Amino acid sequence: MTVLDSVKDSLEMGPSGDRIESHLHPEGSFDVEDHAVPTGREEIWRFxxxxxxxxxxxxxxLDGDAFKVELDLPEGVTGASVPVSDSQRGASGLVPTDRVSARVWEAATSVLELTVPDDYVGDRAATVRVVGTGVDVASAGHLLVRAGKHSRSTVVVDYSGSATWAENLEIVVEDGAELTFVAVHGWADDAVHVVNQHASVGRDATLKHVAVTFGGDVVRSDTSVEYAGPGGSAELLGLYFADEGQHIEHRLFVDHTAPKTKSHVVYKGALQGEGAHTVWIGNVLIRKVAEGIETYEENRNLVLTDGCQADSVPNLEIETGEIEGAGHASATGRFDDEQLFYLRSRGVSETEARRLVVHGFFNDLIRKIDVPELEAKLTETVEAELSKNMSVLTGATENGVPTA
Amino acid sequence: MSKLEIKDLRVSVDTEDGAKEILKGVTLTIGDGETHAIMGPNGSGKSTLAYSIAGHPKYTITGGTVTLDGDDLLSMTVDERARAGLFLAMQYPVEVPGVSVANFLRTAKTAIDGEAPKLRTWVKEVNGAMEKMNLDPTFSQRSVNEGFSGGEKKRHEMAQLALLDPKVAVLDETDSGLDIDALKIVSEGINTFRERENKGVLLITHYTRILRYVKPDRVHVFVDGRVAESGGPELAEELEANGYDRFVRASV
Known part of the structure; x- marks a missing residue:
């Protein structure tokens, strides 16, 4: 069930030269007309x-206004809505690679710029709350987060309520900065959210990017990372929980554009209920220039009931053999009957045993996220998702053993 | 009280060729405060007996009864059996990633007692049980059985035995895969449990060496899904000298 590839030894070298002939690296365009309306047959839309x-x-x-944006910023961090013409949009290198992103680029009239000054060090997270107030009109947003040189900070974007929301989101981590960026998709059941995120990681900078997704009818989050200099590091963590009928899609692309860079991707999800569907695409491209890099990506899914589907597709393209390490793992499994038996043989009820196993599944990830303000909330979120469907869970017992 | 009565127990498992009978009528009574050893060759059904008593879903009970102090275990769920006073130490304890030993033990103790243990005394108790089993105090923070050595897994099972304090312990090949030092520690754990009042032990083993450290009251030779012969500790000595051949041939 688990696939673990160490690909360093079995490289297929790409063509020499600077041009990247990689299907992982589509040519972007700001012009909407360059992006045909998708039919669903395209590789990037097929799920x-x-x-x-x-x-x-x-x-x-995309001109709706059925949303509110609230800022809760620690002293020193600034946030302002800036007209597009005066804004620094594009600073991350974002070039729309799909039609939604290009349409948002065209429709946006202003950019919310969140700026962490150079050398800033803060423990309290800067929070942007996007609260949807209706799904009937579609709205667009553009957020630009900039972490100044040698700063250390945490930025949380918290989505809630009902919205039809298309978004471009840029993250610039300047040289030597350390940024923890968290997106919490806690949307109401009817929300639709398509977001294209692009991050630029500076020389010796560190980005910890976290996606927490448990709300919404459809959430499609596309995140790409490139490196503006050598020595940068990106850790991409994701926790998601799909219920009945929900579609949660995370698409990741780490483009190793500089030497001595690192990427580490861990996404974990649980699925429960008829029609729950999750998609994880993990693309990594190691360019010819990117010698001495390290990359690892992992996706694990825990299927809690019948009727769910978890798609998991890791891709790795390597154009230089001079790397430290590259690997990926993907596994999708059901509740392990032996784990449940072991816990229950110690007196723990079936419901409690299932709860323990799911919490255990997410625990090490929550520890890695390591944002104190969020830790309790994440555990509660897992708990709430579980209790929502505990009746579904206990209905799906094995071999007719009576349930507690 | 701790009387485990097994009467004419018949158990089958589903295979590709249909149901296959593994236990063919097992009758055993472990009286109050007694230790019984079940010995038998591989494939004789010893582990099936242990797992059937504990309620593993893989096994189908086709006949017979199992009672603990008169209560019908077979009508109970797996966790109800544990709460009724049954403990199964497994040959291959299962890994539960992300769940710490401390959390696991507290959850189990709370479930079995029906109330959370008093924090201060509980921490002491846990540390004491760990120390007795020669497990490092940091052990509590590790995930249940994950990355444990074979010996650590078995000693962790014995620490649970001490803390959960059941009426009857079924020990499924707890001695297998242990070096002599670990075997002594585990045996001490079993003996400490036996010293408590009214505790029953069903010790399932392939080898006689653990019986040098844990003295059984009765020994049963298990062959082809049933008890072939029962006796006192001297029966174990005969097995040590002559092996299972006599019993296996007799059953064919």
């Missing part, structure tokens, strides 16, 4: 239920 996107991918107007 997404287009019919439920409320036209975000085609031509629904």
């Amino acid at each position: 997404t239920p287009l019919r439920r996107l409320k036209g975000l991918h085609s031509d629904a107007p």
Whole structure:
């Protein structure tokens, strides 16, 4: 069930020269007309239920205002809505690679710029709350987070409420900075959210990027990372929980554009209920220039009931053999009957045993996320998701053994 | 009280060729405060007996009864059996990633007692049990059985035995895979448990060496899904000298 590849020894060298002929690296364009309306047959759209996107991918107007944005910033960190013409949008190197992103680029009139000054060091997270107030009109947003040189900070973007929301999100981690960026998708059941995130990691800078996704009808989050200099490090962590009918899709692309850079990806998800669908795409490209890099990506899914689908696709393309290490792992499994038996043989009820196993599944990830303000909330979120469907869970017992 | 009565127990498992009978009528009574050893060759059904008593879903009970102090274990769920006073020490304890030993022990103790243990005394008790089993105090923070050596897994099972304090312990090849030092520690754990009042032990083993440290009241030779012969400790000595051949041939 587990696939673990160490690909260093079995490299297929790409063509020489600077041009990247990689299917992992589509040519972007700011022009909407360069991106045809997807049909669902395209590689990048084949998992997404287009019919439920409320036209975000085609031509629904993106001028709605059914949302509020609230800022809660520690002293020193600034946040301001800046007209597009005066903004620094594009600073991360974002070039739309799909139609939704290009449409947001075209529709946006302002950019919310969140700036952490150079040398800033803060423990309290800067929080941006996006609260949706209705799904009937589609809205677009552009957020630019900039962590100044040698700063250390945490930024949380917290999504809630009902919205049809298309978004471009840029993250710039300047040289020597350390940024923890967390997106919490706690949307209401009817929300649709398509977000394209692009991060630029500076020389010797560190980005910890966290996606927590448990709300919404459809959430499609595309995150790409490139390196603006050598020595940068990106850790991409994800925790998701899909319920009945929910579609949660995380697409990741780490583009090793500089030598001595690191990437480490761990995404873990649980699925429960009829029609729960998760998609994880983990793309990593190691360019010819990117010697001495290290990359590892991992996706694990825990399927709690019948009727769920977890798609997991790791891709790795390597254009230089001079690397420290590269690997990936993907596993999707059901509740382990032996684990449940072991716990129950110690007196623990079936419901409690299942709860323990799921918490255990997510625990090491929550520890890695390591944002004190979030830790309790994440554990509670897992708990709430579990209790929501505990009746579903206990209904799905094995071999007719009576349930507690 | 701790009387485990097994009467004419018949158990089958599903195989590709249909149901296969493994236990063919097992009758055994472990009286109050007694230790019984079950010995038998590989494939004789010893482990099936242990797991059936504990309620593993893989096994189907086709006949017979198992009672603990008169209560019908077979009608109970796995966890109800544990709460009724049954403990199964497993040959291959299962890994539960992300769940710490401390959390696991507290959850189990709370479930069995019906209330959370008093924090101060509990921490002491846990540390004491760990120390007795020669397990490092940091052990509590590790995930249950994950990355444990074979010996650590068995000693962890014995620490649970001490802390959960059941009426009857079924020990499934707890001695297998242990070096002599670990075997002595584990045996001490079993003996400490036996010294408590009214504790029953069903010790399932392939080898006689553990019986040098844990003296059974009765020894049963298990062959082909049933008890072939029962006797006192001297029966173990005969097995040590002559092996299972006599019993295996007799059953064919």
